[in-house]
Amino acid sequence: MIKARVTVTLKNGVLDPQGKAIGGALSGLGFNGLRSVRQGKVFDIELEGSDRTAAESELKAMCDKLLANTVIEDYSIALL
Template sequence: MKARVTVTLKNGVLDPQGKAIEHALSGLGFGGVGQVRQGKVFDIELVGTDKAKAEADLKAMCDKLLANTVIENYAVEIA
């Protein structure tokens, strides 16, 4: 079973890397770019087929390691 976890900064949290990318894109001539926010994507392959256990395990992974839940949100997709 494959899963994708997307981690993004919560609204209102400053994103200096996103701001740097935004300025770099502008410097490269991409004038139509508005705000840029950077995030992380994790592709995880899980052994087993129990979707409920996979969802619980992925939530625990995010809460314990993959995301800083004070400043980040996460979304889990299971394929």
């Protein structure tokens, strides 16, 4: 079994209203000195098999087809 973590974030330059709202809420709670907040999503995925190269290829296909909107989002894959 192969475990992986896929992290999806907005590309630089793409407006992030949710991140801005989170930053405002944190400031309102007294957390000062925040320069910026960007939000994203994380997927923890377990795959059958032991071929790490094939797993990474399959994970990239998952990201390109469903997990990330590659027009406005970047993703990274970490095999654990």
